[in-house]
Amino acid sequence: MNDSTALSELNHEQSSPVVAGEPQVQRLRDHVIEIISDSGEGAQKCGQSFASIAAKSGHGIWTVEIIPAEIEPPARSIEGASGNRIRVGSFDVANGGDEADLVVALNEQVLLGRVRAGALKTGCIILLETKWRHHQDPSIVAAYTSTHDKLVADGYRVYEIPMEQVCLQHTSTPQRGKNMFVLGMLNRLYGQDLKLAREQVAFTFRSKSADIVDRNYKLLEAGYDWVGDNLDLRFEIPSAKREQAQIVVSGNTSLALGIMASGMEICAMYPITPATSASHYLSEMFESVGGLVHQAEDEIAACAFAIGASYAGKCAVTITSGPGMALKQELIGLATMAEIPLVIVNVQRGGPSTGLPTKVEQGDLLQAIFGTHGDAPRVVLAAATIEDCFYLPITARKIAEAFNLPVVLLTDANLATAQQPFARPRLRKDWFAAPVDQSAIPEGEAPYDWDRTTGLHRRFTPGQPGGMHTLTGLAHDRKSRVAYDPATNEEGLRHRSLKLAAFQKTLTLPEVYGDVDGDLLVIGWGSTKGVIEEAVEQLRAEGQAVASLHLTYLQPMASGIGDIMKHYRQVMTVEMNWGDRVDDELIDMENRRYSSLAWLLRARYLVDVDCWTEVQGQPLKPRSVARAIRNKLTRG
Amino acid sequence: MFDPIKVLSPSVSDLDDEAYSLDDFEGVDSRWCHRCGNNAILTAVQKLCAEEQLAPEKTVFVSGIGCSSRLPHYMGTYGFHALHGRALPVAEGIKIRRPDLHVFVTTGDGDCCSIGAGHWLHAIRYNMNMTVLLHDNQIYGLTKKQVSPTSPRGLVSNTSPHGAHLEPLNPLAATLGMSNISFVAHAVDWVPSVLCDIIKQAFHHRGLAFVCIMQRCPNYLPDHFEEYIKDPERMVLLTHAQGLQVEDAVAKRFKHREEHDPRDIDRARELANNRERVPLGILYRNPDVLCYEDVRAGVEHMSVSDKISALEREFDKFTVQPAS
Known part of the structure; x- marks a missing residue:
């Protein structure tokens, strides 16, 4: 400059x-x-x-x-x-x-x-x-x-x-x-x-x-x-x-533009703060690009409507915030079980319950990954910037259709209303979904012909001659027939899980911000990226050997994160969800409840990942994060 | 006009060689109990599909959870066996995306009138072009005999061992009380000719056709509907030039018959609310009610280039050019 x-x-x-x-x-x-x-x-x-x-x-x-x-x-x-x-x-x-x-x-x-x-x-x-x-x-x-x-x-x-x-x-x-x-x-x-x-x-x-x-x-x-x-x-x-020309929009407008550019054509929603403004803009514009917004009678119906539309056509999307996400969980399980592509956008707010409707929190990561009964593997990704809000719906739609599963895209109240310019996107034809497949299904093909290695199969859509079957949320065999026998049940579970592994192989490792080895690695996800990197920059200017890693893909995570962590003396997540304070009298290593990402990293990598969190309904401030990093470096 | 005798004995030989036969609409074998009333409903819809020559790949049966909701598995069409109570919003999503598909919903009294009751009322209001069959056996069967919202007061079940506490919910009266209703009928599984005729007329209705069917559960409520079957005082057959027309052999079984014009909503409501004498036939039909899919722009037929041009115009509104 x-x-x-x-x-x-x-x-x-x-x-x-x-x-x-x-x-x-x-x-x-x-x-x-x-x-x-x-x-x-x-x-x-x-x-x-x-x-x-x-x-x-x-x-x-x-x-x-x-x-x-x-x-x-x-x-x-x-x-x-x-x-x-x-x-x-x-x-x-x-x-x-x-x-x-x-x-x-x-x-x-x-x-x-x-x-x-x-x-x-x-x-x-x-x-x-x-x-x-x-x-x-x-x-x-x-x-x-x-x-x-x-x-x-x-x-x-x-x-x-x-x-x-x-x-x-x-x-x-x-x-x-x-x-x-x-x-x-x-x-x-x-x-x-x-x-x-x-x-x-x-x-x-x-x-x-x-x-x-x-x-x-x-x-x-x-x-x-x-x-x-x-x-x-x-x-x-x-x-x-x-x-370069830039786009200046809020995260929710960016999200709506991304949905329109993704080729998804149906958005079903129910009014909820802070997600709704995305639907306002979509309601105004979607029909001009051949789509529509359906305001359903409730959150559950919105998800069911989107699943019905996906099943009969192209992948559809439902937009909500935390409480609505909780209501949709049973249906997200259905989309997982029946292998229907679906994009669920959760513009997170403070919880639990009605919580802080207009204020920011990153409290929904674990419900995004695990929040339904049974084993329901799905992809979870999180937007870190206003620009991500545009590009990630396009990615989410592609993943959902390629792997026939639900994809949860997390943003939050901070991104929803914030504005940050980004380079005007160059729209590409391949972002838009292909027309609905109506070709005849060759004899002998079954609706769940799971590939033994990847778990993938070709989805049959109504209108395709020879593909008639009844899709079900019950355990089913390759022909979609209800099957309660032990082997068939495990076969379904195994293949649905394998798809996540297959998808994980396509992920690339995010870049470390700062030194490639040192005393502390800060790991974050979602809208805190800019704050964390600014804080890391401050600490590095003070001569500290710190770095940060920001994850877009939370489920599954890219290979190599464990290796990155090994290069630092300590690892700590910075998040806007609750983690027990170690200074509290009753809290010890046996009972401490860690913040969401820290749980996940500890469980997967067997690394003693600490967490620093703030849950005040406000975006994090670089100064607070810098102080937290300083404290961690001193305290150990 | 529709001929009920033909429905009772469809002559497959009338159909072209290329055409679909009843076999084309058979899926896996029914696992319902012996003498379950659902079998009559299954037969009726299979006959309808064959009669109407519906392409199996263009037909979708959507259901929730319960005995009734197993029906799609027994069809040779596409089927979507969804979650408890959620058949209707799934069917709406299918229909909005694919108006070219024939959409049927099969649901039960627990599925529709209890866990899915909110969706039921709104589905009536959306009035999308589909046929909804409510298999009303007045009991939870699949979970083994619990009281349902349509169970009569005093009914002894596993969750009402001293008798059901409340008066039942009346699905006909509830539906006829909604705004934007367009087709409401009542059938019973033990009069198949009338059942078939009603389902056929429901299928041809443009809008949401709601057909409530009294359905016997021989396992948990073996004699529950006997009074209706045996006591001619308990039912009234509704016929009309614009509604149901029955052959004499069938009509003779009913002591009470009424010429009911399906456009007369006030009389329809009176009939629906009379629990002493249950109506059989078409209570209400209005083909001029707005359908949701008519007022929502279709999502078909827009080229990707047109979409991109439309989006570029949107981007123009938000673009900040660098200052010159």
């Missing part, structure tokens, strides 16, 4: 009037910015727009939605913070980072909520709407001034800004236009090109009248100018010029 080039370009492109004595520009590697307001004030739109502008100018970004639990929380409530967190960096940002460096708050109560959630860095810069100081309700004035004074006393750098007052010069409804004023402010603060911001505004309001677009331009510029005239803060995050 050529920082000086990026800097000169930015300066060159700034065409706005510059006040005398333009303040000192502080150069940064990255910054975490939050914009928060009551619901409906447009903080989301402002944050997304700022992130898009940053992406266009070549920055790495990662955005996280800040969503209140209620649909319409009361105005000015501590739990009501709605908005966006954007991490902007001079590198490919792969996680939401640590606490916020700068917060724009439209009232002090939502700000208080974020302070109490520990979302702000010590000494964080706060740009606070000041209209509440002059409010006619004395209790609001009191709440505002006491919060303000407390924040200042606690060392936060609070800048009071008369946002509404300035906006009133350009709009009679400043509550709805303030977000563009804030966008203008941020553009000036971070030295972003106003031209890009205007383009973004034009795009955001593309379906609105010219008057509205014009008003929003004015608000944008007013914010930009206000900072120019009144604030002595300026930041500059160097960016690299990118040649």
